[in-house]
Amino acid sequence: MSQKEQNQQWLEQHLERVEAFLAQQMPSSQLPLQLHEAMRYAVLGGGKRVRAALVYAAGEAVSQNGELSSAQAKALDHAAAAVELIHAYSLVHDDLPCMDDDELRRGRPTVHVKYDEATAMLVGDALQPLAFELLASMPVAPALVVQAVAALATAAGSRGMVGGQAIDCASVDKALSLDELRHMHRLKTGAMLEVSVLLGGIVAGASSTARQHLMDYAQTIGLAFQVADDVLDVVADTATLGKTAGKDAADNKPTYVSIMGLEASQQLLLELKQQAHKAILPLGAGAQSLAALANFIVDRNH
Numbered sequence: 001m002s003q004k005e006q007n008q009q010w011l012e013q014h015l016e017r018v019e020a021f022l023a024q025q026m027p028s029s030q031l032p033l034q035l036h037e038a039m040r041y042a043v044l045g046g047g048k049r050v051r052a053a054l055v056y057a058a059g060e061a062v063s064q065n066g067e068l069s070s071a072q073a074k075a076l077d078h079a080a081a082a083v084e085l086i087h088a089y090s091l092v093h094d095d096l097p098c099m100d101d102d103e104l105r106r107g108r109p110t111v112h113v114k115y116d117e118a119t120a121m122l123v124g125d126a127l128q129p130l131a132f133e134l135l136a137s138m139p140v141a142p143a144l145v146v147q148a149v150a151a152l153a154t155a156a157g158s159r160g161m162v163g164g165q166a167i168d169c170a171s172v173d174k175a176l177s178l179d180e181l182r183h184m185h186r187l188k189t190g191a192m193l194e195v196s197v198l199l200g201g202i203v204a205g206a207s208s209t210a211r212q213h214l215m216d217y218a219q220t221i222g223l224a225f226q227v228a229d230d231v232l233d234v235v236a237d238t239a240t241l242g243k244t245a246g247k248d249a250a251d252n253k254p255t256y257v258s259i260m261g262l263e264a265s266q267q268l269l270l271e272l273k274q275q276a277h278k279a280i281l282p283l284g285a286g287a288q289s290l291a292a293l294a295n296f297i298v299d300r301n302h
Contacts, residue, residue: 007288007289007292010289010292011053011292011293011296014056015052017056017080018049018052018056018077018081018084019044019049021078022044022084022085023044025130026039026040026043026044026130027039027040034115034119035119035122035123038115038119038122038123039123039126041111042088042089042091042092042111042123042127043084043085043088043127046105046106046108047087047106048302049084050193050196050225050293050296050297051083051192051196052081052083052084053080053289053293054083054193054196054200054218054290055076055079055080055083055197055199055203056080057197057287057289057292057293058196058197058199058206059072059076059079059200060200060286060289061200061210061214061280061286061289061290062200062204062205062206062207062210062211062283062286063204063286064205071139071140074139075138075139075140075144075203076203076204078134078135079134079135079138079199079203080196081134082135082199083152083192083196085127085128085131085134086128086156086161086192088127089131090124090156090192091105092110092111092112092120092123092127093121093124094165095110095111095120096117096120097112097117099165099169128156131152132149132153135152136149144202144203147202148199151198151199151202154195155192155194156191156192156195160187160195161188161192164184164185164186164187164191167183167184167187167188168253171184171254172253174254175254176254177259178259178260181254181255181256181259182223185226186223188226189222189225189226189229190218190219190222190225190226191222193221193222193225194218194219194222197214197217197221197290198211198214198218200214201214213279213282213283216279217276217280217290220272220275220276220294221272221293221294221297223272224269224273224276224297224298227265227269227272228269228297230255230256230258231256231262231266231269233255234257234262235262269298273298276290277291277294
């Protein structure tokens with residue numbers, strides 16, 4: 001089996017793993033039935049699960065001799081599911097009429113279209129605390145649980161994802177400099193990708209040196225993910241993306257393509273991929289999955 005095939009097999013196995021864990025943890029037959037049904041609709045059966053994969057890959061990269069204890073493996077499931085729940089809640093709210101007003105997500109009607117706006121709001125409200133409930137129940141040392149909860153709270157809040165979303169909403173029809181755009185996306189998109197990597201390191205007990213290598217990598221792929229999204233919004237179609245193509249341009253939102261141009265944005269992606277690979281070289285062969293994920297983020301078509 002080639003390395004590329006091994007990487008693909010690893011990714012598929014871990015996507016199935018987090019999907020199964022999420023399905024197990026999500027409420028189903030309890031009241032209120034519609035809310036729980038909508039929560040499962042928002043989370044299960046779609047998405048790239050890049051954040052979850054980053055949690056697993058980072059944990060494996062810094063584990064002792066490439067081996068995780070059973071408790072650490074279970075804790076990675078909790079952490080991977082937690083970042084996916086936060087991500088899913090952010091998408092549900094992002095699609096609302098008062099935000100991006102989108103009708104398509106992951107190739108399906110968005111939650112407020114499938115149900116209604118009030119249900120969509122409540123879905124997001126419910127998914128967020130469930131994420132922290134999962135982190136709080138990780139079977140690792142209490143000090144590591146506290147670190148993980150604090151890290152995710154910061155990344156998801158006003159100094160991270162939500163703050164970036166606020167800047168994005170305020171930037172429609174405005175000209176941003178490249179530095180301003182990078183700052184916005186470092187918060188809006190990068191913060192959750194970075195914390196996914198950090199959570200894997202925390203669960204696996206990474207040293208401060210190893211955590212720094214992980215964070216150098218995470219900051220690079222966080223930027224790469226957004227640049228790739230901006231490029232795909234221009235070059236891909238709606239069926240491939242699973243969401244409305246060309247919407248950023250239609251809404252007059254600042255993007256890397258609108259500021260740098262398509263060719264320069266594509267060149268930046270290649271440079272970021274090289275930087276990501278360089279950042280994890282000191283972690284050795286255990287970081288192979290992180291390297292493969294950097295390739296996936298840059299080379300993906302959706």
